[in-house]
Each structure stands twice: as C-alpha cells, then as structure tokens.
Amino acid sequence: MLLVFDVGNTNIVLGLYEGKKRLSDWRMSTTPPRTADEYGMVAINLFEKANINYKDVKAVVVSSVVPNIMYSLEHMIKKYFKVEPLVVGPGVKTGINIKYDNPKEVGADRIVNAVAGHEIYKKPLIIIDFGTATTFCAVGIRGDYYGGCIAPGIKISSDALFERAAKLPRVELIKPPSVICKNTVQSMQAGIVYGYVGLVDLIVNKMKIEMRNLGEQEPLVVATGGLAKLIASESSTIQEINPYLTLEGLRIIYEKNQ
Structure with missing residues (x-):
C-alpha cells in the first residue's frame, strides 16, 4: 500500500492507496508541532480505527509547505513505517x-x-x-x-x-x-x-x-x-x-x- 501526506499550514491530510484505489483518508492538525513519536501514535491510531494494518504500507510520499515539521515527520515515517519517504521537491519527476x-x-x-x-x-x-x-x-x-x-x-x-x-x-x-x-x-x-x-x-x-x-x-x-x-x-x-x-x-x- 502507498501512504501519502499532504502537509499544509493548518492540516495534514493522509491518503492510503492500493494501486489507483483510494482506501481511506484522514486529517490531523498541523499545529502545534509534534515529535516523531507523537505523529507515529496518531497515524497508527488512525490505521487501527480503520481496521488496516499499518505494516502493510510499502511506500510513502510527502508534499509539504511547512519546513519546520519535516524532520519529525520524516523520522516518524522511517521509524514506524520502515520506508524512506519520497518528498516532493527538486529532482522528483513530475511531468510538469x-x-x-x-x-x-x-x-x-x-x-x-x-x-x-x-x-x-x-x-x-x-x-x-x-x-x-x-x-x-x-x-x-x-x-x-x-x-x-x-x-x-x-x-x-x-x-x-x-x-x-x-x-x-x-x-x-x-x-x-x-x-x-x-x-x-x-x-x-x-x-x-x-x-x-x-x-x-x-x-x-x-x-x-x-x-x-x-x-x-x-x-x-x-x-x-x-x-x-x-x-x-x-x-x-x-x-x-x-x-x-x-x-x-x-x-x-x-x-x-x-
């Protein structure tokens, strides 16, 4: 499964995909900034409430306009989902x-x-x-x-x-x-x-x-x-x-x- 993060100034929106099919989506507050473990506990709880095993996530993509939370968020993804996130930025193929x-x-x-x-x-x-x-x-x-x-x-x-x-x-x-x-x-x-x-x-x-x-x-x-x-x-x-x-x-x- 693919997990995507859209990090905005007010909310972080998460989407979970199996191929092209969107399985679920969630929204959490961006502020105040959280630690990696706090982000991890919120994310895992969302998966549990949806009866989805978070360990089935094999890839993560992140788009962010809030630089000061990226260290904690990337650390959380590596620690809890065991993957290196693809962060949208220079060097990423977009076709645009x-x-x-x-x-x-x-x-x-x-x-x-x-x-x-x-x-x-x-x-x-x-x-x-x-x-x-x-x-x-x-x-x-x-x-x-x-x-x-x-x-x-x-x-x-x-x-x-x-x-x-x-x-x-x-x-x-x-x-x-x-x-x-x-x-x-x-x-x-x-x-x-x-x-x-x-x-x-x-x-x-x-x-x-x-x-x-x-x-x-x-x-x-x-x-x-x-x-x-x-x-x-x-x-x-x-x-x-x-x-x-x-x-x-x-x-x-x-x-x-x-």
Missing part, C-alpha cells in the same frame, strides 16, 4: 514544465495539484486550492505550469475581521440567505462569502484572458480544498470540484518515480 522565474519558489502543493490536474483532465486548467491561503494556478494543455496568484484564505480573512474589529463576533463560514442582511452575524457572513466569490471570479476571468494570450484554449476551472464547495455554490466560473486532487497528485508522482 515549470515556467516560474525561480521554479524552486513554487509550493509543493501547487505542483502536486498541477500534476493531478494535467493527468486527470488533459485540458488547459485553472486550479483553485482553498487552503490556509487560496492559490490559483494556470496549467497548459502540454503540462506547462505558467504560474498564478496567491490570496489570503477565506478563514484568514474571517479571523482578521473578528480580531481587528472590537465589536464584531467570530462567525461560522456559511452562506447567508441574502446580501442585504438584518443582523451583524449574517452581514459578516455575506461580506465574507459573497466578497470571496467576487475575488475568485474576477481572478479566474483575468487568468482566462492571459491564458488565451499564451495560446491556450478555454481552460477548465477546477477547485479543491476544504471550502471549495462553499464558494463554488455561488461562483460563476468554477466548473468542477475535486476534493482529492492533491492526494491523487501524490499517487501519480509516486508512479512517475518508480
């Missing part, structure tokens, strides 16, 4: 041609998403990943990674509003019934959710124009990440939601490196 000024600056998660999108859809793509930050990536039909942009995540925006405005409460991130609201909580929800939809649609439409100028046909707009469904429900540009895009990308990268 990175057009960034400095390819080393591109986050591993963005590369993994591009690999998955290119392999699965075989079309020009705009990939939106709703994580701690929201990333927009333009990928060409031949696997050219043109670049993109990064915006504050919707939860960061919501938290900032609560923390910097003394009289405003922390609110649940749900879609209110209208934009003209009659109470503070719904007014905040409307501003956050519908305002973020506007941000997404404007950026996507500008990216579409720039991709056409690069000679690409109309791109497919794919969203992933925890809040993708919330924004996609009102967006006029998001065409598909793929919650497992990053995990699939890690599986594909493992296959490319065998």
